[in-house]
Amino acid sequence: MTRAVDAAQVREAAAREVTGAGSWDMVAFYSSALDGVAANPALPTPLLLRLIAFDGGGEGPPFQALHRPGLPEPAVAALLTHPILYTRVTFARSGQVEPEQRARLADDPSPEVRATVAEGPDRIHDQRAKVRPLSDAVCGRLLEDPEPSVRTALLRSRHLAPSFLASLVRHPDPAARCAALRVWDELTADERGTLLADPDPEVRRSAALCACPRDARLTAALLRDPAALPVALRRGLLDRADAERFLAEGIHLAGLAGNPSLPADLVDRLAVDPDDDVRIAVSLRPELTEARRAAIDFTVSPFDRGDVDWVTAGIAEQGVLHRAATSAHPLLRRAAARSPHLSPELLRLLAEDTDAVVHTHLAIHHPDTPQEVLMSVYARLGGTFSAWMATGHPRFPREGLAARYADHPNAIYRQLAVRDPAAGPDLIERLSHDPDVRTRQAAASDPRLPLPRLVEALALPELASSAGANPALPPGEMAGVMDEAGVPA
Template sequence: MVAYHSSALDGVAANPALPTPLLLRLIAFDGGGHGPPFQALHRPGLPEPAVAAVLTHPVLNARVQFAMSGQADAEQRARLANDSSPRVRAAVAYGPEWTHDHRTKVRPLPDAVCARLLEDPEPSVRSALLDSRHLAPSFLASLVRHPDPAARHAALRVWDELTPDGRTALLDDADPEVRRSAALCACPHDARLTAALLRDSAALPEALSHGLLRRADAERFLAEGVHLVELAGNPSLPADLVDRLAVHPDDSVRLAVSLRPELTEARRAAIDFTVAPHAQEHVGWVAAGIADQGVLRRAATSTHPLLRRAAARSPHLPPDLLRHLAADTDVVVRTNLAVHHPDTPEEVLMSVYARLGGTFSAWMATGHPHFPREGLAARFADHPDGIYRQLAVRDPAAGPDLIERLSHDPDVWTRQAATRDPRLPLPRLLEALALPELASSAGANPALPAGEMAVVMDEAGVPA
């Protein structure tokens, strides 16, 4: 048996046409102690016999990988919550680190399963759960009076959804860190809390940026000339102090003022600020109003590039604002549309791909449901740049001869794209299966006969 699996086997493991008997054979593979290929455990829609085999797999890594699969249902992953290994239970608790499409949200584990994991005897499991990005708001809200201060701290993530009693309990919590963090959640509406937090060096920057300020405190920081970027963005800053900061010598301070939500466009344009070409500044009021049509309209129609970039990250833009931003000359605006909006026009997706080919954003653009397919072969099959020749493979009108030709392309990414295509003639597909740089792509080709998949498994030492 080989020490580990081959590139061809990796491809077969990802092949959407892999028959269930071969999938079960592959999942049972111990991989020299590594378990089956990663791709076999992260497939969408694993049949129940395959799930059952993973749940009892003798190789620990196989169970860990499935516990963190972004393709598995939450209920399937939850079946490993009682696994004998704390590593597996921690993987279940933390959840997927990534999915094949970031536009798809991971469904949280059932609350009852989370509650059980939070009582796990292993600290690593409990901490993994509380670090998870996939916890349901209902579960987080239930932690307000949990005996573990780390759990109570996690409840603060859903502060706005807590009951008044729950908020009071956290503000009066026995743990100083929980109290501080609760006060930071409450301080936008409480000047007394804000003033107290400004005396706490650990809380000062955040409290100054969004707490309800007393004028005397604001004037003190302005006079001292410290933390002025945070001060410049504070929503409660008096208008005359905003005016003073708008002409401050520090460009970063003027930039922070320029992003304030109450400014008219004329007032915003009068501020002298500089925006870096690829800056993605966090704009709190736009992020908070990511589905608010009024907020999106103000940001999307602004002359301020950072506001338009922030608006372009919203999947909730109405058609007129989408068209407006699609015509924007700012490349970051167009890139954000390509990554985040479900209805981004073809021409925007193509422009992002053309500019950023080979990057994550370009990959997201080609995975977009509106990315064009028809006509790509005629446009790009003979393009001098391999980044474009890859696109020809996407064209449904591309014939087997063109696909075969592209499987010999000088550009390796183009060769791999053509080798994954089921229109590739079988003799060339079998030839590619033996080439190191194409073996994985050939193994993943849905047109690969099941008998050849079995041969790949035989050669990789996968027991029959």
């Protein structure tokens, strides 16, 4: 049976899912009016070029000017030849920049810039967005770069096209051949055989680990290799003698408990192991009935996102998703909730789930998440994630928010009133004086804010950045902010 966990920790668990960290940023972010202007979508090209030319005391222009979608060609040209190294590095790292534009820095004189181009963006604003990879030709040039740091950065990039990775099977660099293993399932039988017979022992080991789920001989050899043992024990095609030996020795039992080829009677023995990690690994096995799962005593952590191999492998398969989404096991439902391919029926089922992390996963990963789920996640989590969801999720509600929430006692709801297209200038101005700083910032960035109050907000430290980013800010005021910040005309 599943034991209860501290519900107060669910908020922290969701923070780990969204940020990879252990805490929420609950303090409003203060920045300058210049930073806001740099992010302003209505910034005219001449002022953008003026800002890009700013040396910022040797640190370069504000990074917001470099992380803008749809940069005009004159701005791109200025950034490609910018004299400050950090500026070119920042531009190369931007997830808002098209790969064709970043690729133009592949021949930059600085190895740091070239390595940044090779590795690609490290963060993107929209959790659901995908970064388009560099072309295979550009990646090929970067892989031949004379600087080892550039080649290393390319091979660890998360944004390489499968076609490029597959082309590395016979590359002279063993590290490149190892990278080809990331698309093992897309390689031909001949290409797999080449990697299994590779002259480099690390490539051979890694290839064997890819092949061992269907090969008992390879698995037996890997179990004699200490470096490969943990993965082989978890994934490989085991014979009974090896499985019994490792169970008797008590080595890597949590991995063994999840091995798909483990005999049923050994699964039963591990289901009552004293170690909770072992029991929970057994409880996640795909062949178990719901009654069998419920008979296992395990504790679900609020920090566990639901990383279940067989669900991840079948993230687009309706049969797999149905088994996971309809399970009583919280981690299986969490795993299913991370799929953007849920059928309408499964989506409705998980939307009614009582597990808060299931709802958080739906809000992040599924574009059709019901509005009531989005609202519940928004109110529960607050902070940066909720602000992103309210502006970026295609189904987040907008109409009627002003009437419902403008006078709500909870500030997290008052912020939503600004999202309502029917909110008038008077309400936006009133909210710009709200006791809650995030509500004031939301109002200060809204183009319906009356101009006198918008100009006034530019001078207030907690509102300056939001006001600077307001697309209704006149170009003359934007230029005035640059003048005051010492940006040369």
